[in-house]
Amino acid sequence: MLRLVMHNFCLALLLFLSCQATLSYADDAFVNRKDVQEFIQKMVKQHNFDKQQLVTIFSAVKLRPQVIRHINKPLEKEPWRLYQMLFVNEWRITHGVEFWNKYADALQQAEKVFGVPASIIVATIGIETRYGQKVGEYRVIDSLSNLAFSDSPRAGFFRKELEQYLLLTREENLDPMKIMGSYAGAIGQPQFMPSSYRHYAVNFSGTGRTDLMNDEVDVIGSIANYYRKHGWATNEPVAVQAVVMGDRYNYLMRDSRPNQPYKLSELAKFGIVPKIQVQHDNLKVKVIELDNRYSKEYWLGFRNFDVIKRYNQSDLYAMAVYQLSYYIKTLRNRLNKE
Template sequence: MRTLVPLLALIPLLSACSSHDGDTNQSSSQNNSNVTMTSPHSGNLSDGAALTGGDFARNENALRFIDYMVDKHHYDRSQLEYWISHAKRLDSVISLMDRQAPTPSSRPSGPTGAWLRYRKQFITPDNIKNGVAFWQQHATALDRAYQLYGVPPEIIVGIIGVETRWGRVLGKTRLLDALATLSFDYPRRSEYFSRELETFLLMARDEHVDAHELRGSFAGAMGYCQFMPSSYKSFAVDFNHDGHINLWDPEDAIGSVAHYFQANGWTPGDAIAIRGNGQALGLKYGFENRYPVQALTAAGLKPTKSLGTHTEASVLRLDVGTNYEYWYGLSNFYTITRYNKSVHYSMAVWQLGDAVKHAVEESNTSTRVASNY
């Protein structure tokens, strides 16, 4: 089988991952009209259901999943049984997922510097330097993605930088182990992760790769851009035209991120967020809530520059320690939140990408000046 990532065993722990694990209702691209089961966890076990060993040998969810894949996708049963019998149940994955579960928390009464602490994880001199190197190495692909999808290089670079430090932190968990554990032994999200495992195994079959070899995040996110399998299915593209879609290839990842943003409503050339003066008293903060500009003005917030044709915006509040910054969140900012539903994440993507852009421009200027002597 073709190997996408022969060196992934050497990759360090993932430190930043947006799992893109929102539920999806998308159906498989290989639907069969004779399907008898509607879910990987539904239906009766067939007489042929069996696993010869491994951590999931007696797991009925795993056995039903195999029947489902054979019924719906005509997947080779012996191949599935081999892969799943060699998959490992990872207690560490369940523990990490439990930490992601929402828990009640009391909000502090005043600013504590939460945004500054988050920001400094990503926007550092070394990280910007590495981002410049990535941009310069892949400038042609970034420019082509901009021309094709309308998404500027700094946004693509920002996403890949926050997600994987431009390929330096891709994750070391075997994806089959992670997805099998969450599909078969994590009831809280089993339906969702069973669909992700389904799509992951279809990808392995279509791309002729060994499902045991692929590594990524503990939640199943893959490659430079940390797509979940469902995002791979919907948005990943063969951007280097080699006949394969490989998210561990930076060029395919660049094109796939750009395609994701285009499909989620990115408006080429439009602003992302505008700094505000004052504050919006009585209004809810966050990208989920949008208000007419007149309502924001009446609440005490004014933009520091023109909002262009925008007639409504969300109010973004960033805790900078001594006080709060207030921003008008526009439609392109909302599009960034489709990648990860966090104001901090989306602002870090934008500001990191912008910092790298300015550093690239300074480097290009210095190179042109030096060439004149």
């Protein structure tokens, strides 16, 4: 009996180890692939990297098939009602207020310097990493390498980000094998892709070193700088809920034109009007259609809504940032009056 038990235990252990190996394992064949070798040669020729150093790095890359699965099924493909439940909830609202109170001075300064509301900055951090609590469980080198040399339609994009990542780690004197991030290779509390880290991160804390992993003040300033550089318009609205009257909206949908910018007066002809009075009636907006459980929800997105989408191209993402920012600001204002 004991021999049978030990036999079954050994089989179970072997099965467990086998499963773990399929989840993440280094493969010497990876570094010898033609496309990987060509990439190494490019980095050596164009950026003066040491070839042996890159060979060592890519020899240690772990194959992670789950990264490909994640990139093919992002949360942004889920219905709005589920996305909203995940990202615009009580936990993120209350902790957003706490984060704002803790870093009120830095947020106020960011508003002054970059013109981006503190509520938008806080909400972005809340959605991206739960205010720094969840910055990613994958090594960035693994995520980017798996995606860059895959058959994904976006492989070219990730190969450029891998290039930027290696440049970033060299410039910032970081160990490329130790930085953790998302399955897509996003880094730090703001989840910047390497190219964004290099171009938009700022040392807002004044320490002399830009740190988006551990320095919340740098994170705040960098997000504000990112939005500002992508066209954030100070004191302009983000979005407003709309009402659709009659069936003239169907003509807009039939011609596949809802994503074009319109003046409010033009949309009124299609029976689309804002629920509340909008002071900036001369600004152009885009119609945003979201799926609720039993019906559709309509919003009008202004220029700043599109700026948020430079962070993530999904309407769901931008709407979640906007709504979370609204609820955080509303709760904080209420608590400050009590």
